[in-house]
Amino acid sequence: MKRLVIILSITCIACFNVSAKSFSYHDDKTKRGDDKKAKTKGDDTTKFIVNNENIFDSEEESPDTNQILFPSHDLYASWDTLMAHPYNFSECFKVDSVVIQLTENGDGGFVMPFSGGLTSVFGWRKYRPHYGTDIDLETGDQVVSAFDGMVRLAKYCQGYGNCVIVRHNNGLETVYGHLSKLLVEPGQTLTAGTLIGLGGNTGRSSGSHLHLEFRYLGQALDTEDFIDYAKGELKTNCFTLRKLDVENKYDLRALHSRHKKDVGYARSGSKGAKYSGLAKGGVYFVRRGDNLGAIARRNHTTVKSLCKKNHIKETSILQLGQKLKI
Numbered sequence: 001m002k003r004l005v006i007i008l009s010i011t012c013i014a015c016f017n018v019s020a021k022s023f024s025y026h027d028d029k030t031k032r033g034d035d036k037k038a039k040t041k042g043d044d045t046t047k048f049i050v051n052n053e054n055i056f057d058s059e060e061e062s063p064d065t066n067q068i069l070f071p072s073h074d075l076y077a078s079w080d081t082l083m084a085h086p087y088n089f090s091e092c093f094k095v096d097s098v099v100i101q102l103t104e105n106g107d108g109g110f111v112m113p114f115s116g117g118l119t120s121v122f123g124w125r126k127y128r129p130h131y132g133t134d135i136d137l138e139t140g141d142q143v144v145s146a147f148d149g150m151v152r153l154a155k156y157c158q159g160y161g162n163c164v165i166v167r168h169n170n171g172l173e174t175v176y177g178h179l180s181k182l183l184v185e186p187g188q189t190l191t192a193g194t195l196i197g198l199g200g201n202t203g204r205s206s207g208s209h210l211h212l213e214f215r216y217l218g219q220a221l222d223t224e225d226f227i228d229y230a231k232g233e234l235k236t237n238c239f240t241l242r243k244l245d246v247e248n249k250y251d252l253r254a255l256h257s258r259h260k261k262d263v264g265y266a267r268s269g270s271k272g273a274k275y276s277g278l279a280k281g282g283v284y285f286v287r288r289g290d291n292l293g294a295i296a297r298r299n300h301t302t303v304k305s306l307c308k309k310n311h312i313k314e315t316s317i318l319q320l321g322q323k324l325k326i
């Protein structure tokens, strides 16, 4: 078997547009994405070694060392083994929607990283966003890769603790946090179900569990939109990611600040400012005294439509702050 060992100097971790299938790496410490906690030690040049049999098909096709094909190279155009999230979705996502093919013929399909009960879901916690889904496990339990892919990062990261990030050919990245032991290295190719580490309680964690994230160009997505955890299988083989969904559902910080503004607006109502009662960006947060009929009327929709969009019944009791799609 042919082995290629390519040594590159990695410096750039910002996402940028390229047209050719080649990579260049520059240092740009001003663009570190939203993960301010995972900081490098300031090395401008880091050696990264790819020791992989699958990057090129044959010796003859081996290009010069400037042309390395990492998973989804056309989308990311950079490969960072130090920073968890150096990519900026809003800068990189230039279309209205994209179809993410989750499994394809010949791929290993999908394997649950660990089968356990959910202890926390995607959404805003009291003070911060929770970008993943927490799966209960015992320290030492085996955690496996959800899909075929290549390990981009395997190291300790603040918050995540011992963490593995795997890049997949469809552009998705899967993140596995709080591991007690890392069993893979950057550049390593994996198939779905490959053991990547042991579950644990490292980083910002208060009990052994797996923190599982799905990200696309750095944007965290709700894994429950992909996985039916009760059945342990994918909900769909083909996931469509829309820019609107990111704005209305996945961009937790923006949604939270929008919500805070709404609440502030409502509170200041008693001092004269008017609360419109209208949804913003297609989302409405339930206030005291609201009911479905009034919300529907104000937003020029119907109770039936609200129920359908939000998977609730006309008789459902609304909770204060509950998010409704309009």
Ligand SMILES: [Zn+2]
Pocket (backbone or CB within 6 Å): 120, 130, 132, 133, 134, 210, 211, 212
């Ligand atoms: Zn978590």
